[in-house]
Amino acid sequence: MxxxxxxxxxxxxxxxxxxxxxxxxxxxxxxxxxxxxxxxxxxxxxxxTKKQAPKMLLATVNCSIGNTKKHLKASDLKKLLLEQKPETPIEKYALDVIKTEATYEEIMSFATYYRIPKKSLSKILNSIEVEHSVRGELVEP
Incomplete structure (x- = not known):
C-alpha cells in the first residue's frame, strides 16, 4: 500500500x-x-473490530459451577433467560447465580447481543435493581 x-x-x-x-x-x-x-x-x-460476543455473564455462571462437564453454553443461557423456566438443578442454580452474582451490565450486554427481550429479563432485572438500589450501586435503571 x-x-x-x-x-x-x-x-x-x-x-x-x-x-x-x-x-x-x-x-x-x-x-x-x-x-x-x-x-x-x-x-x-x-x-x-468485529463485535465480540459478551462472555462475562457466561463466565460468572460457569465459575460458580464446579463440575466443568455441567458448564452451560451461551445457547443454554439464552434459552434459560428467554423461557425463565429452569428444568434441571443446574439451570435453577444458574438462574440463582445470575440473580445474586451477575452485574446489571453483564446481563444487559448479553441480552442486547443475543436480542433477548427486556420482558423476558424482567424478573431477573427487577431483583437485581432492587438489590443495587438498596446498596446505592445502580447506575442505570
Missing amino acids: KTKEIASLLGVPPSTLHDWKKNPEKKNLAAILTAMPKEIALQFIKDA
Missing part, C-alpha cells in the same frame, strides 16, 4: 509512517503495512 492509503486506513497523518520507518521498534510494522495489499488490510481491520 502507499503511504496515503495507510494513513487514511489507520486515521494517522502520513508523517507517522515515515517516523515508523526510522524507529527500530516499528520499522517492521511499517514494512508489513507497505507490502500488504489494501484488501487484506481492510479485512484484517474488519475482523479486529
Whole structure:
C-alpha cells in the first residue's frame, strides 16, 4: 500500500509512517503495512473490530459451577433467560447465580447481543435493581 492509503486506513497523518520507518521498534510494522495489499488490510481491520460476543455473564455462571462437564453454553443461557423456566438443578442454580452474582451490565450486554427481550429479563432485572438500589450501586435503571 502507499503511504496515503495507510494513513487514511489507520486515521494517522502520513508523517507517522515515515517516523515508523526510522524507529527500530516499528520499522517492521511499517514494512508489513507497505507490502500488504489494501484488501487484506481492510479485512484484517474488519475482523479486529468485529463485535465480540459478551462472555462475562457466561463466565460468572460457569465459575460458580464446579463440575466443568455441567458448564452451560451461551445457547443454554439464552434459552434459560428467554423461557425463565429452569428444568434441571443446574439451570435453577444458574438462574440463582445470575440473580445474586451477575452485574446489571453483564446481563444487559448479553441480552442486547443475543436480542433477548427486556420482558423476558424482567424478573431477573427487577431483583437485581432492587438489590443495587438498596446498596446505592445502580447506575442505570
